Amino acid sequence: MYNWIGKSVARKEDYPLLTGKGKFVADLKADHMLHACFLRSPYAHAHIRSIDTGKAVQMAGVYGVWTSEDLKELGEIEPLAMLPLSLREKVSLKRREWTQPALAKGKVRFVGEPVAVLLAESRHIAEDAAELIEVNYEVLESVTSSEQALRSDTRLFEDWPDNVQAQFEVETGNYREFFEIASVVVERTYEMKRSTGVPMECRGVFSELDPHTGQLLVTSSTQVPHFVRDNLVAAFGCPVEQIRVVAPDVGGGFGIKGNVYPEELVIPFLTWKLKVPIKWVEDRMEHMKTGSHARDQIHRIRAAFSKDGMLLAVDDEYHVDSGAYNLWETCVSYNSAAHLLGPYRCLSYHNKGYAVLTNKSPSAPYRGAGRPEAVFAMERLLDEAAELLSMDRMEIRRRNLIHASEMPYIAGIYYRDGKPVVYDSGDFASSFERLLEAVDYKQFKEDQLALRRNNRYIGLGLACFVEGTGIGPFEGAVVGIEPDGVIRVATGAATQGQSHYTVFAQICAEAMELDLDRIQIREGDTQLIAKGIGTFASRSAVVAGSAIFEASKQFKEKLLAYTAKCFDMSREDLVYDEGTIRHTVDDAVRWSLPDLARYAFENGDAADLEVEHYFYPETVTYANGVHAAIVEVDIHTGQVNVQKYYVVHDCGVEINPQVVKGQLFGGLLQGLGGALFEELAYEHDGRLGSGTLKEYLLPNVYHMPEVEIIHAENRSIRNELGIKGTGEGGAICPPAAVANAVANALEPFGVQIREVPVMPERIKRLINESKTPEYRYI
Template identity: 40%
Template structure:
């Protein structure tokens, strides 16, 4: 039995002993280096590109501009949520006549060394004819705003409209109406390792590309199409990855440019992104504005809810298509049963770096908006905010429950859940009933305490399918080949535990093979918290088929019915008397003697996602002098259906919380009015360190198994992130309840809190009701 046990990760020995192999570690014979020349303007026509001096620079091997690329080269396609109407907003590997954001690739320089390439890049002279930039969604949709993609005819590129019930009629019947505008700032994943690639052409016209991540097989298909090569002639190999978080591994311009350049010069080419490049050009995320109208009764029951959302998608539509806007809209109602909904989402182009997914895409944003509104309703009615949540949650007997909204090609339909129960558990864990006493004691000591909650529903297990092949070789070695990718989530450990459960082989003796298109025939990859749900289910069924084949052979050898046999402890066991009947090595040998190949494949398909859910609770302390927000206690209660490895789940939640904390208090990709990025270094773009991240108390529950897969699992990768901002914001509001403050935007800065405190307390209000 290995499922449900927090065994040690099989990935770690290599990594912690310094034996990991990252793309920057690859050094091949005759390898050369590439540098991308990028736009210094946010919006301009390109008048000319003079590369003559650069081509004469020592060590230069090749300089590419759009004129040097094939005339019929298509733009980079969408992977998720493809909308044909958005094809005119896709990005080409190199800018043609026009640039639309600072950092857009214009040329590629390949030289014998990075130094030579950088020197040559400085000699390329680009003449621009400036165009007015648009850097705000409201500015972008004005009638006189310059169009970024004239063939679409509007900077409001795409509109998603969802309705449930009659919002206007319900609103008229509501005795209370709340109208607010809330904003979420632009920030991104910022992994420790920046992006990189090594492309190595072979004499037989084969091409090997190192450094693919997350969606290796998709990138394989796209690269073959763009290069006009047979897929069999291209091999993509996944290296170790120093952080994924959604931003790594998509198909970027460089994923075409580096292989193309390598083929042109016939030598391996390496490109490693520097940190400033990363800040300017790797997918940004999050930036949204929400105009909310909520109608509710005197008990706090929400009867009508409308949100008009403005998503800043940047200059182009990248491989994610409109995934983030769709998920924002689809998951916005969260765990609440709201009578009437209307949500309108605008996908708007601006002269900023294109956006994509970042851990909890759409849900981080929507959860902040929804959970702040819940607390605002509680504040207006003077009712305990957890009671407001209690009165609005979807009941267990309503499951499966649909909110009537579609996202990623499917209706949002919650498979199972007991939201009331987990709210009760969270209140008990943080001693909510006794908090007022602790607050008064702190106030007597000159300290301001606040406690805030946030409920959420996550999505996980996005299909449509995932592949696995499980094999035991003649010499007894066990292999699991998966279409998933390893982005640090413990995928190898999870799969080896699942195979171990079926085959009775120790989990650390099962080798997981992934991320190599020559070794794994197909796959969808690791994203959208899908690994355990979809990839794990494929491994479960593949290893089950292999187990059945072994037991069928054992049954014939032992003259015992196969239903009385099982595999455990590297042996065939009798299920009743628990006796070991035959070592598995002997059984494997017998199978091969009989010509039985011990290899099974399975493709697990699913039409619906699974929906884990939980509660975040934060207790904060406000420094009266500086406005600093200190997190004294942080609690996450999370129901994942079934936990394959509780240690991995806990690690995911803690790591996710740290990233959510960054988006709540520190991180912001800020632009000036000309479209220049102002926070392109860690001097200006703040991230939380070990000092800022508090101890996170985790309660993992397995109360509501998913009926949609054989393991009953739901994903755990993003639930640690999505509830952080509203939990902390609500806690800060709770601490400053006697001051005039309204948190409707992120990040929450100490200077804002300090100013509020210096302005003094507002007039006395009665204490919060507790019923």
């Protein structure tokens, strides 16, 4: 009996990557290959009056220069992930149409927007030539915050009446009535600053034509190869078979590589037209300016409570700074609305969300995608409400948590897939108590008081979350057999470090009753499977994994039917047993998988031994968890040191516990970066002030505290494996948990934390502005 689900087997991915055998876009070469460089706008907002490329074209080694005027045949980038039609009326969605040109047409809307593309014998020559291009800009006023964009007469799209790209309203119950009868109303404004994912590998695109078939092969460091292919097909107006997109080894994505970018249209288009291979790999400064940004939300939120701390109603209005192009439309903003209440019971809920355009780099999902922002607002509000109610911060949560007996829990609102939010499983109260036990809450409070007497300030912060994972619409799997009997599995997912080759092999091996070395996983290639969505949103294990599991089971049945047909036997007389087909009566009659593979290939039947299956989830599964941070704040420097971190996490059945732990650790470190110091700061004229890793500080191993992870298993009822997603869970709570911990540490000063990251200068300012005079100006 093979029981691969739940085992911490070693990752298949590690050896080739650690021994230098990985193959990334930057490693690709071809004869007569040209290198691309993009001329990018130095201004955040300007009309383009003229472009003179004459000097650049004449430079030795330059193959050519193209502007939007030269690429009129090339289509534009369309928005991704718009709300389904069935949901739009229910949430009163108002949106404005937009597309993003591959190269700026008459106007630039953010610093770094591509204006022209150069091809040359080397990247160095192309960059030198780019400096010779003369662009006549008419600089316009920039808007660099959602608040300014809502007030200003400046328009990013001049035919729009304002800068709101989309807005919606979510409502359940009579929230106004509850605010009238509430004993306590808490109203606050919370802000999470702008940040981004910083993968080790920057973006890159390589394109070439197959000399025999004429098929265009595009290799891109993307999370969504099928999205890229479909955008290219639409932009070129060609049959889908003429374009193949491959994601090779990809050095991290985090959502930043989950978009379709201008470079992914322009480079393949030029190869298509010029019949030459072309490579473009961005540098880090390009990435910071033009890779998608995230977070950047301001919530004006109020909540109504009874005198005993029961949550009666929540009313939230918030703005998402979507940058110059809102690449995923309402994905992030609606995620915030759908996840704000988290594990808490609330009698009435009202939410208005606005996606506002500004002259910043385009915004898109980044690990967590709207959930960290919502959790930060809700969890900070609960801490502040507890103070007003003279109630313990943990007790106010305990009284409002949804109980396991209420599962499946109907929230009364809709998820962004158009289906009602119904939590499928979970025991939030149990996870909460397990966390407090791990922290030893009583002992912590005693230690905190003792340290305060010595002018040391430690704090404990807690945050809870519920996350919709495994979103559709689908993912597929093709299961077949190789000549040596190895089982081949192809899927539309595309890994960037999530251990797909390991966990997908475990799922297939479980269904096929085989050792892992008999399973071969292939993905990230549009030629392997007709349809695919990609890897993002904590979805691959749930959706692709379920497709693989079902396809593998169907493949076993196909093997039995094939054997019966080929050897003139009754299907009912055959059984599949751990990789062998045998006769139920005569045990000597049996065929191994290598036997059947050999027979099938020799007789030209290999194509018959293949199963293609697509899994369409009815809706998402709901992972959940509780995080706690213990911090110490140096009141003289403002420095925050995270001493210990606790996680209780429920992702249903763990396919590979060690991989789950790794995902949580990685997300946690990114979340701590957003909590402590990651911020993309813009100047008033729209220039990025933190455009290098010198100014944009990233966490490293020295910032990683001691971490205790506790797994709580509550099986999902929405897939046979009982799994929920886990890729984003580690990143969702740290900003809220750390902010609550810092506020708790600085309680003697009357300091409240209402924006993150909690940078030292902000902490010092808050202490100096505090109501405790003896601690001012320290």
